[in-house]
Amino acid sequence: MTLSEEDYIKAIYHLGKGENTTVSTNAVAEKMDTKPSSVTDMVKKLSEKGVANYKPYKGVSLTEYGQKIALALVRKHRLWEVFLVEKLDFSWDEVHEVAEQLEHIKSEKLVDQLDKHLGFPQVDPHGDPIPSKNGEFKKAVKRLLNDVPIGTSGICVGVKDSSVPFLKFLDKNKIALGDSILVMDKEEFDESLHIKIKENDIHISNQIASNLYLKITE
């Protein structure tokens, strides 16, 4: 497999969790499923191009220019994910691989028009925020469902308890990853939560809620 400069930039960006952290050659290699020596080579080149800061043995980080490129890639990736889910009926978990390809298409007009076509969405189907054209965005916050205040809305992105009985319970109650959730009320009396999930009103126990992760949208 032959990787592009953009792939390296993305890997460095994501390993740094969006902050401009310095990451190790090995970490990049592992993430990209390649060898550390290949990373060293590429990172030298990125450094020459003014995309990354690289000090031998000390790791690598993105320059401001490199971060801009990374943000533009994230923006494209997430917009395409929205497109695939909203317009082409892809499911939550099918989009990543295709978006991974689409994000490399080069056309500023394409991205801007796509954004418009989708109604300027704020988050992707996984609840992650979409950077604006000039690279601004708030970081996604992930919380357990029973830890957020009334009125919070977000997207169900994971479970703490992944035992079979719990997953079966979720299935039976039509709760799935990718569903959007709004916390409507909290009932102290029986320790339960009143939520709206994908247009349905349901009640769930705090017990259940404390095993569901929510990526907060608003």
Add this chain to the structure above:
Amino acid sequence: MTLSEEDYIKAIYHLGKGENTTVSTNAVAEKMDTKPSSVTDMVKKLSEKGVANYKPYKGVSLTEYGQKIALALVRKHRLWEVFLVEKLDFSWDEVHEVAEQLEHIKSEKLVDQLDKHLGFPQVDPHGDPIPSKNGEFKKAVKRLLNDVPIGTSGICVGVKDSSVPFLKFLDKNKIALGDSILVMDKEEFDESLHIKIKENDIHISNQIASNLYLKITE
């Protein structure tokens, strides 16, 4: 510039005009803006892979398998062009470059869903037919507007007379490349044509019509 196998397949396909004609190494090189020696190398590889038939000094053609690949690329290219024009408000002449990139995205589901999303279009914005999923399609026919029978519809794709006065005339009468045209009636008396062009009814002289090329849709 580094070209992909798919680019070579497309070039061979288009030079052969969709028929399975044998084309010369030089022709491919010229079309792709590369050197004949590079073409020889790649064509050998395509031959080994069962995509092309190649006899040294005798030119190259596509195998059935190669044609399938070519048709799939054409299908993708044209569907994306429709998408760009219909959904993202690209103009007729801006789509090619972007579609050239998009056609290389690999996902069968993506293409099928895109086709559905667009309402299974039969032709692209240039009036060229879109192959079906299994590679069937009728070749586009290009005619002068005054040579087609009443009832013919198609897309305006070119001019015979490209003088400035003629182009100005077209502009003034809101006739542009990419417009869809339906021939409604012919008037022998004053040698004119009654056409519907982009929802507008207009009359034009045979003189004018004999300088406009139509790609026939139906």
Add this chain to the structure above:
DNA sequence: ACATATTTTTAGCTTTGTCTAAATATTTTT
């Protein structure tokens, strides 16, 4: 049909991204 012109291929070199194995730095352990 022969000489000339053109086309196409071959041989060898370049570049880019990758890999392995050895060498060098850095970090951790004792």
Add this chain to the structure above:
DNA sequence: AAAAATATTTAGACAAAGCTAAAAATATGT
């Protein structure tokens, strides 16, 4: 603080796609 373990880089080789220049095959003109 020295030894051992780990991380990182360097050196050298490989594969893919491309190019130039020379050689070989085919086509053309008289």
